[in-house]
Amino acid sequence: MLIPHPLLGLRDAQEFTYLGDASLIDRPEGSDEAALADYVYLRDNPAGLHRELWFHEQGDRSWLVVTRNTLTHEIVSAELARDVALARKEGVA
Amino acid sequence: MLDLIPLCALGATTPQEFRQGALTLTEMPETGLVSLTLQRGAARPALDLPEPGFWAAGAGHAAFWTGPGQWFIELPGRAQEDPIPFLAPQAPGCSLTEQTDGWVLFELQSSQGAEAIEAFLEHAVNLDLCKMGPGRATRSVIEHMGVYLLRRSDDRLAIWGMRSAAESLWHALTTLARRQSARG
Numbered sequence: 521m522l523i524p525h526p527l528l529g530l531r532d533a534q535e536f537t538y539l540g541d542a543s544l545i546d547r548p549e550g551s552d553e554a555a556l557a558d559y560v561y562l563r564d565n566p567a568g569l570h571r572e573l574w575f576h577e578q579g580d581r582s583w584l585v586v587t588r589n590t591l592t593h594e595i596v597s598a599e600l601a602r603d604v605a606l607a608r609k610e611g612v613a
Numbered sequence: 614m615l616d617l618i619p620l621c622a623l624g625a626t627t628p629q630e631f632r633q634g635a636l637t638l639t640e641m642p643e644t645g646l647v648s649l650t651l652q653r654g655a656a657r658p659a660l661d662l663p664e665p666g667f668w669a670a671g672a673g674h675a676a677f678w679t680g681p682g683q684w685f686i687e688l689p690g691r692a693q694e695d696p697i698p699f700l701a702p703q704a705p706g707c708s709l710t711e712q713t714d715g716w717v718l719f720e721l722q723s724s725q726g727a728e729a730i731e732a733f734l735e736h737a738v739n740l741d742l743c744k745m746g747p748g749r750a751t752r753s754v755i756e757h758m759g760v761y762l763l764r765r766s767d768d769r770l771a772i773w774g775m776r777s778a779a780e781s782l783w784h785a786l787t788t789l790a791r792r793q794s795a796r797g
Contacts, residue, residue: 527665527666527681528665528666528744528751529666529741529744530741531740532739532740532753534739534754535739535753535754578752578753578754578759579751579752579753580665580678580679580680580681580683580752581679581680582680582681600681602681
């Protein structure tokens with residue numbers, strides 16, 4: 521499997537490690553224990569497009585948000601997680 | 614005081630060299646290494662810092678991209694001194710960390726031009742060879758060991774690997790060269 525790194529182009533998946541659902545970026549703030557429990561334990565398990573976090577461990581050590589089709593393994597897009605998080609922060613502000 | 618004997622990464626007092634067919638692999642103990650990281654919001658220094666996937670030569674040093682806002686600076690001939698005083702005036706506002714003792718540098722020279730280097734890369738790493746021409750630099754994996762690969766020129770490839778695994782990496786590289794020679 522090849523992952524289209526936004527800075528380096530297509531790279532072999534063996535250079536990456538997989539973390540999981542990209543919603544892990546949205547850690548709830550404050551002391552809402554129920555929200556934190558949902559954040560830690562609850563995941564969607566979609567058959568289809570899935571946004572997930574990949575770490576380019578044997579590469580430039582950046583975190584990517586990869587949109588992958590779990591039925592076909594087709595990778596639709598890959599963005600730097602930093603850009604995704606910053607864009608979201610600006611959207612909230 | 615103990616009188617300590619300086620050793621190269623492969624354990625001998627002199628650097629190792631290995632020849633097989635068109636390829637010569639040489640241990641390069643004299644090159645120093647420093648990481649350079651831009652601090653948030655800081656201006657880019659006047660150093661020639663290449664774009665992602667490339668390396669660039671400067672005055673007395675060469676730099677290669679290692680990550681967003683991060684580079685490694687190679688300092689030929691400065692492995693046995695503190696490289697920070699040399700580099701710091703050229704990189705105001707950057708975070709510099711000496712890396713020399715964490716890494717080992719091997720240079721692979723081909724006597725048959727690009728062909729032997731590219732045949733070597735094809736078997737060593739899962740990288741797109743179109744993106745490994747002269748001027749390119751990237752991190753990847755050889756035999757499960759992380760390495761930085763710098764294509765110095767058509768017939769020359771530099772390999773930075775973990776110093777603690779220098780002998781394992783040397784074994785992997787020399788084995789690859791032997792197999793390449795056997796294929797003919």
